[in-house]
Amino acid sequence: MLDQIKSLANQYSEEIISNRRHLHMHPELSFHEKKTARFVADYIRQIGLTPQEGIADTGVVVLIEGKNPESKTVALRADMDALPITEANDVPYKSLNEGVMHACGHDVHTSSLLGTAKILHALRDQFEGSVKLVFQPGEEKIPGGASLMIRDGVLQNPAPNGMFGQHVAPNIPVGKVGFREGLYMASTDEIYIKVKGKGGHGAMPEYNIDPVLIAAHLIVSLQQIVSRNAPPKIPCVLSFGKVIANGATNVIPNEVYIEGTFRTMDEVWREKAHKTMVKMAEGIAEAMGGSCEFEIRKGYPFLKNHPELTRRAKNYAIDYLGAENVLDLDIWMAGEDFAFYTQHTDACFYRLGTRNEARGIISSVHTPTFDVDEAALPLGAGLMTWLALNELKTV
Numbered sequence: 590m591l592d593q594i595k596s597l598a599n600q601y602s603e604e605i606i607s608n609r610r611h612l613h614m615h616p617e618l619s620f621h622e623k624k625t626a627r628f629v630a631d632y633i634r635q636i637g638l639t640p641q642e643g644i645a646d647t648g649v650v651v652l653i654e655g656k657n658p659e660s661k662t663v664a665l666r667a668d669m670d671a672l673p674i675t676e677a678n679d680v681p682y683k684s685l686n687e688g689v690m691h692a693c694g695h696d697v698h699t700s701s702l703l704g705t706a707k708i709l710h711a712l713r714d715q716f717e718g719s720v721k722l723v724f725q726p727g728e729e730k731i732p733g734g735a736s737l738m739i740r741d742g743v744l745q746n747p748a749p750n751g752m753f754g755q756h757v758a759p760n761i762p763v764g765k766v767g768f769r770e771g772l773y774m775a776s777t778d779e780i781y782i783k784v785k786g787k788g789g790h791g792a793m794p795e796y797n798i799d800p801v802l803i804a805a806h807l808i809v810s811l812q813q814i815v816s817r818n819a820p821p822k823i824p825c826v827l828s829f830g831k832v833i834a835n836g837a838t839n840v841i842p843n844e845v846y847i848e849g850t851f852r853t854m855d856e857v858w859r860e861k862a863h864k865t866m867v868k869m870a871e872g873i874a875e876a877m878g879g880s881c882e883f884e885i886r887k888g889y890p891f892l893k894n895h896p897e898l899t900r901r902a903k904n905y906a907i908d909y910l911g912a913e914n915v916l917d918l919d920i921w922m923a924g925e926d927f928a929f930y931t932q933h934t935d936a937c938f939y940r941l942g943t944r945n946e947a948r949g950i951i952s953s954v955h956t957p958t959f960d961v962d963e964a965a966l967p968l969g970a971g972l973m974t975w976l977a978l979n980e981l982k983t984v
């Protein structure tokens with residue numbers, strides 16, 4: 590079976606790459622993946638399968654049934670959205686949509702999963718159970734396409750026994766993949782603070798309430814959440830990347846705006862931290878004579894890979910690629926909406942190496958020069974097939 594999958598992945602390689610290039614040239618922003626969804630559905634029909642369209646508006650789901658299809662189901666997920674970035678790469682498949690770019694590799698995930706669909710369809714007489722392919726919208730934008738797909742029933746009829754998602758990794762050389770059991774990625778919450786004081790002449794602070802000084806105290810004090818309040822065993826990050834105090838050398842402004850991000854890996858602590866931050870900020874602002882509006886926009890939950898499923902997946906990957914090409918990943922404080930699936934079903938999110946230093950393919954995701962070594966595409970398609978078919982065999 591392994592050789593058969595590798596040979597089919599090889600055989601379909603050009604088609605998988607051409608699909609990726611088409612998607613890369615026609616990127617669409619989160620929750621606007623209309624043409625992308627149509628492209629996915631048309632390709633699925635062309636293979637001979639039946640897509641379910643319109644799930645969470647632009648999501649597409651495909652059920653590939655083997656023999657005894659109700660015995661077990663494994664789900665495989667790809668995200669389809671692009672980012673508001675202008676592509677700076679000079680490549681024949683450069684984005685044709687000005688200001689929109691597949692800079693997070695979701696074109697790779699989608700075309701790779703389309704390749705997996707074709708391989709699985711060709712092998713449908715040779716496996717037992719079903720594989721559910723999930724093409725979801727809006728990974729890059731709150732509330733996350735994954736949460737909407739779940740709301741619309743993607744994890745029912747049939748409910749998957751296990752689920753895999755793969756993501757490109759520009760820090761891992763092409764030909765290699767990475768796994769991590771247990772805690773892997775962080776919950777992400779956006780913080781918006783409006784500090785209110787009373788502006789006036791900088792020479793007469795006694796008549797004003799300085800929101801700049803209050804903001805400075807808040808930024809310093811709120812770090813206590815991480816250093817003194819967070820349980821030491823739980824990873825936790827608080828960063829403020831935007832502070833606007835738009836006065837002048839001699840003008841104290843009325844208000845200061847602060848924006849930041851709070852990330853952690855435990856839902857109980859996350860809730861507690863939210864309350865503590867608000868209480869602390871309001872108390873400090875009030876003690877200094879001002880006030881503050883503290884808004885937290887909740888993002889994705891933290892991502893925990895199911896330990897046994899991930900251990901098995903890593904071993905399947907070793908069979909497929911060799912032990913030297915399967916790496917262990919570190920905890921990463923970025924967020925990913927695949928986390929929603931991990932809350933509902935046994936799931937594993939792993940990374941697919943796309944780096945090629947010799948060819949200068951080294952840019953990070955979410956940058957205008959991001960690109961991938963396309964040799965990762967047939968590998969991603971074949972490996973996902975291999976993971977799914979092995980997992981279907983476990984009881």
Ligand SMILES: [Zn+2]
Pocket residue numbers: 693729954955
């Ligand atoms: Zn991204």
Ligand SMILES: [Zn+2]
Pocket residue numbers: 693694695728756
């Ligand atoms: Zn991404």
